[in-house]
Amino acid sequence: MSVAAIVAILVVLAVVVAAAVVVRKRRLRGAVGKGAGGLPLQTPPPQTPPPQTLPPTFDAPSPAPAAEPRLRDRLGKTRAAFASVVAGFGSRGGADSEDWEDLEEALILADVGVATTSKILDGVKAKATNERADAERVLELLKNEILSIVATGDRDLAYEQGALNVWMFVGVNGVGKTTTIAKLAAREVKSGRNVVMAAADTFRAAAAEQLAHWAELVGADLVRGQDGADPGSVVFDAMNAAVHRGADLVLVDTAGRLHTKVNLMEELKKLRRIVDRTPGAQKEVLLVLDASTGQNGLAQARQFADAVEVTGVVLTKLDGTAKGGIVLAIQAELGLPVKLVGIGETADDLVAFDPAEFVDALFA
Amino acid sequence: MFDSLSDRLDGIFSRLRNRGKLTERDIDEVAREIRLALLEADVNVKVVKGFIARVKERANGAEVQKSLSPAQQVIKIVHEELVTTLGGVSGKLSMSPKPPTVVMLCGLQGSGKTTASAKLARLLKSQGLQVLLVAADLQRPAAVEQLRILGERLDVPVWSAPDEGPKDPVAVAKSSLDEAARLGKNIVIVDTAGRLQVDDELMGELVRVRDAVRPSNTLLVVDSMTGQEAVNVAVTFDELVGLDGIVLTKIDGDARGGAALSVKEVVGKPILFVGTGEQLDDFEAFHPDRMASRILGMGDVLTLIEKAEEVFDEGVAAKAQEQMAKGQFTLEDFLEQMRQVKKMGPIGNLLKMLPGLPAEMRKAELDEGEIGRIEAIICSMTPAERRDPALINGPRRVRIAEGSGTATSDVNALLKQFKMVQQMMRSMGGGKRPKLRGMDLSEITGGK
The missing domain is CATH 1.10.260.30 (Signal recognition particle, SRP54 subunit, M-domain)
Structure with missing residues (x-):
C-alpha cells in the first residue's frame, strides 16, 4: 500500500467528513443560534456586564507539619486490598494457578496494566519454578522484580550551583502541575534558592492567580502575562528576568493539554525551545501524572517524551487509594523514572520517590 | 501498540471452523480476548468479570448471521451488551418541582468540576434557563476566581464567599439559594472542591454542603483517563453523598474510557454528560454507542x-x-x-x-x-x-x-x-x- 494511496483515501474521507461537519454545523446554527457559545475560551467577550459576584477569596494555607512526611506513612493505610491477596498467596499449600491469578488481578487493580503485569509475573514464575520457591519466596521474587524496574534511572533533579536551572512541568489537564510547582517552590526557597515561577498557563482561567497566590506565600518571584497571552512570551520573559536577577531556579508551569492535540503539543515544543535558548541552563522536564490515571498514562508519557524530552515523572495524589501502577509501564517502556511523589495538600507533601518504600508500601 | 479486539478475534476464528453457530468452546476462547481488551481499556477487573459472564450467556448458541463473520458476531454481542450496560442517551437533569433546581458537582481533584460547572451553565442557559453558578470550592487557591472568570464569559452570575470572614463552603452554598431567589434564577450549579473519597473530613463537609442545598442532581465528575480507581471513587461518593448521575470529562483524548463502564456498573446511575474539549461549548449528552466502540478500541469515525x-x-x-x-x-x-x-x-x-x-x-x-x-x-x-x-x-x-x-x-x-x-x-x-x-x-x- 503506497503512501499516496493512503493519502488519497484520507483526503476523500476528509472531504466527506468535512462536508458532513459543515452540514451539521449549519443545522446547529439554524436551530440553536450557537453564536455566543462558540466563542473560544481565550478571548473574553467584549464588554460583558460585570456579573453579580463578591470578590474572590483564598483559603489560608495549611500550616506545615513539623516532621517530613514519608511515603510509607501515607501509603500504608490504603494498601489493605493488595495486602490481603499477598497474605493469601499460597495459603492452600504451595502456589497454585488460582494464586497466580489473584496476584495478576491485584497488579491490574493497581493499574500496572495487562502487558506489564504479564511480563512481571512471567519473570517471577520462571524464577520460582527454577528454585522451587515457597509462597514467601515468591513474594520476595515479585518484590525484587518490580524493584528491578523502578529502582533504575537517575532520580535527582538536575541542579547546578551557580548556573541557571530550569524545571518545566508538563502534563494533561488536572493532574496537579500548579500545585506541584507550589510545593516544590516552597521547598527550594526554604533551602535558600532564589526561585522564579513562570506562569505559562495562560489558558485556564485564573491559573496565574493560583500560582501568584503561592508565589507570594512561599516568597518566590512570579512572571506572568495576560490571560490568553502567548505562553512563549511568558517563558521568554521569565528566562530573561531570571538571568538578570541572578536567580537559581525557574519553575515553568504550563497549561494542561491532552497529548493528542497536535497544535498544543507544538506549542509546548516551542516553550521548550525558548528555554533551550538560554545557554548553560540545566534543564529538567517533568511529566506530572495523576496516580489514578489508567493505561492512558503510557500514551501520555510517550507523546510528551517525544515532544519535549521528558526527564522524569512526578506522581501526584498518591495519598488516595490509587496506586499509580502505570509508572511501572512507563519506566519499563520509556525508561522515565519517577522523581517526586505528591502525597497531600500541604506544601510539605511532596517527597522524593523511594523505590523500596514504593514497593514495600505496595505489599504493606 | 495493542491490536484492536476485532483483529485478535479474527485471529482466533480463523483457526476455528465456521460452524454457523457459536459454541461454548468458541466463546470461552474469545472471552479471554474480550477480557484483555476491557482491562486494557481500564475497565475495573471486578466489573470485567461480571460483564464477561453476561456476554457468555448472551453469546452461547447465538446464530452467526450470514452477513457477519463469527468474530464480528461476537463483537456485535459485546458491543450491544456494552451499550445496554452504559445506558440510554441522556443529558437530562431532573428538574425540581419547586425551583430552583440545584445541581451539585463533586469529585476528585483535577477531574474537571469547575470547567464542567461552567460548561453545564452554558448548556442550560442556551436552553433558556436562568442559571446561578456557586463557587463552593474554597480549598484550591483561585478556584473561585476561575469560576468567576468563566461566569463572566458566559454572562452568568457567580455567587461566592465574602472577602472577609470565615471561608465556609456550607455557608456559601446555603446563602446561594437566597441569592437565586433574589435574582429569580431557576437553576443553581454548585461547584465543590476536589477531594479524595478517603478524606473523611472533606467528605463530611461535602455532606453538609449537600444538606444545605438539597440538590436534586448530585453529579460525580469523572476523568475519562481514570484507571481501576474509578470504582472506589464512585462507590464511596455514592455511599456518602448519594449520586444521581455522572459527568465524564476529557474524552477528547485517546483514553479508551473503561472508567465509564466501571462507574456505571457499580453506581447504576446514568452518565449524563461528557466534556469533549477545551472550549465552553464542548459539552454534550452522553452517547453509549460511541463510548462502547471506544472502549472496544474499534475504529471511531466520530472521534475523527x-x-x-x-x-x-x-x-x-x-x-x-x-x-x-x-x-x-x-x-x-x-x-x-x-x-x-x-x-x-x-x-x-x-x-x-x-x-x-x-x-x-x-x-x-x-x-x-x-x-x-x-x-x-x-x-x-x-x-x-x-x-x-x-x-x-x-x-x-x-x-x-x-x-x-x-x-x-x-x-x-x-x-x-x-x-x-x-x-x-x-x-x-x-x-x-x-x-x-x-x-x-x-x-x-x-x-x-
Whole structure:
C-alpha cells in the first residue's frame, strides 16, 4: 500500500467528513443560534456586564507539619486490598494457578496494566519454578522484580550551583502541575534558592492567580502575562528576568493539554525551545501524572517524551487509594523514572520517590 | 501498540471452523480476548468479570448471521451488551418541582468540576434557563476566581464567599439559594472542591454542603483517563453523598474510557454528560454507542469527525464539497485538503480511527515525510497544471520532478492516485449530502 494511496483515501474521507461537519454545523446554527457559545475560551467577550459576584477569596494555607512526611506513612493505610491477596498467596499449600491469578488481578487493580503485569509475573514464575520457591519466596521474587524496574534511572533533579536551572512541568489537564510547582517552590526557597515561577498557563482561567497566590506565600518571584497571552512570551520573559536577577531556579508551569492535540503539543515544543535558548541552563522536564490515571498514562508519557524530552515523572495524589501502577509501564517502556511523589495538600507533601518504600508500601 | 479486539478475534476464528453457530468452546476462547481488551481499556477487573459472564450467556448458541463473520458476531454481542450496560442517551437533569433546581458537582481533584460547572451553565442557559453558578470550592487557591472568570464569559452570575470572614463552603452554598431567589434564577450549579473519597473530613463537609442545598442532581465528575480507581471513587461518593448521575470529562483524548463502564456498573446511575474539549461549548449528552466502540478500541469515525471539526476550516471544506459535487475536484483542492488532514495529527493515528480498513493499511508504517513530498510535487506545478493535470506531459513531468526534488516516477504515481481520487469523488459527489455510512467498510462500526 503506497503512501499516496493512503493519502488519497484520507483526503476523500476528509472531504466527506468535512462536508458532513459543515452540514451539521449549519443545522446547529439554524436551530440553536450557537453564536455566543462558540466563542473560544481565550478571548473574553467584549464588554460583558460585570456579573453579580463578591470578590474572590483564598483559603489560608495549611500550616506545615513539623516532621517530613514519608511515603510509607501515607501509603500504608490504603494498601489493605493488595495486602490481603499477598497474605493469601499460597495459603492452600504451595502456589497454585488460582494464586497466580489473584496476584495478576491485584497488579491490574493497581493499574500496572495487562502487558506489564504479564511480563512481571512471567519473570517471577520462571524464577520460582527454577528454585522451587515457597509462597514467601515468591513474594520476595515479585518484590525484587518490580524493584528491578523502578529502582533504575537517575532520580535527582538536575541542579547546578551557580548556573541557571530550569524545571518545566508538563502534563494533561488536572493532574496537579500548579500545585506541584507550589510545593516544590516552597521547598527550594526554604533551602535558600532564589526561585522564579513562570506562569505559562495562560489558558485556564485564573491559573496565574493560583500560582501568584503561592508565589507570594512561599516568597518566590512570579512572571506572568495576560490571560490568553502567548505562553512563549511568558517563558521568554521569565528566562530573561531570571538571568538578570541572578536567580537559581525557574519553575515553568504550563497549561494542561491532552497529548493528542497536535497544535498544543507544538506549542509546548516551542516553550521548550525558548528555554533551550538560554545557554548553560540545566534543564529538567517533568511529566506530572495523576496516580489514578489508567493505561492512558503510557500514551501520555510517550507523546510528551517525544515532544519535549521528558526527564522524569512526578506522581501526584498518591495519598488516595490509587496506586499509580502505570509508572511501572512507563519506566519499563520509556525508561522515565519517577522523581517526586505528591502525597497531600500541604506544601510539605511532596517527597522524593523511594523505590523500596514504593514497593514495600505496595505489599504493606 | 495493542491490536484492536476485532483483529485478535479474527485471529482466533480463523483457526476455528465456521460452524454457523457459536459454541461454548468458541466463546470461552474469545472471552479471554474480550477480557484483555476491557482491562486494557481500564475497565475495573471486578466489573470485567461480571460483564464477561453476561456476554457468555448472551453469546452461547447465538446464530452467526450470514452477513457477519463469527468474530464480528461476537463483537456485535459485546458491543450491544456494552451499550445496554452504559445506558440510554441522556443529558437530562431532573428538574425540581419547586425551583430552583440545584445541581451539585463533586469529585476528585483535577477531574474537571469547575470547567464542567461552567460548561453545564452554558448548556442550560442556551436552553433558556436562568442559571446561578456557586463557587463552593474554597480549598484550591483561585478556584473561585476561575469560576468567576468563566461566569463572566458566559454572562452568568457567580455567587461566592465574602472577602472577609470565615471561608465556609456550607455557608456559601446555603446563602446561594437566597441569592437565586433574589435574582429569580431557576437553576443553581454548585461547584465543590476536589477531594479524595478517603478524606473523611472533606467528605463530611461535602455532606453538609449537600444538606444545605438539597440538590436534586448530585453529579460525580469523572476523568475519562481514570484507571481501576474509578470504582472506589464512585462507590464511596455514592455511599456518602448519594449520586444521581455522572459527568465524564476529557474524552477528547485517546483514553479508551473503561472508567465509564466501571462507574456505571457499580453506581447504576446514568452518565449524563461528557466534556469533549477545551472550549465552553464542548459539552454534550452522553452517547453509549460511541463510548462502547471506544472502549472496544474499534475504529471511531466520530472521534475523527470531532478532530476534523476542530481543525477544518469551514470555508475550505464547503468549497471542496461544492467542487466535489460538481466533479471539479482539482489538485489545488487536493493540496488544500491534504494540508487540513495534516493538521488533524499524524496520519498513522488517523488511520487507526477508520473502521473497516484492511489491516495491512492500518498497520502500514507511514513516513510523514512522504506527505511533505506530495506537497512539494503539487507546489512545483503551475496553477494551470493543478487545475488540469491532463496538461502534464513528459517534459513537464521532468520539470516538476526536478522542482520538487523527487523522481519522475513519484510524479507519475501521484497523478495516477489523483485520478483515482477524482473518480471516487465523482461517484460520491452525485448526492447532495454524501453519506458517511457509505464509507464504512464494516458492518458494525458502532455509532452514527
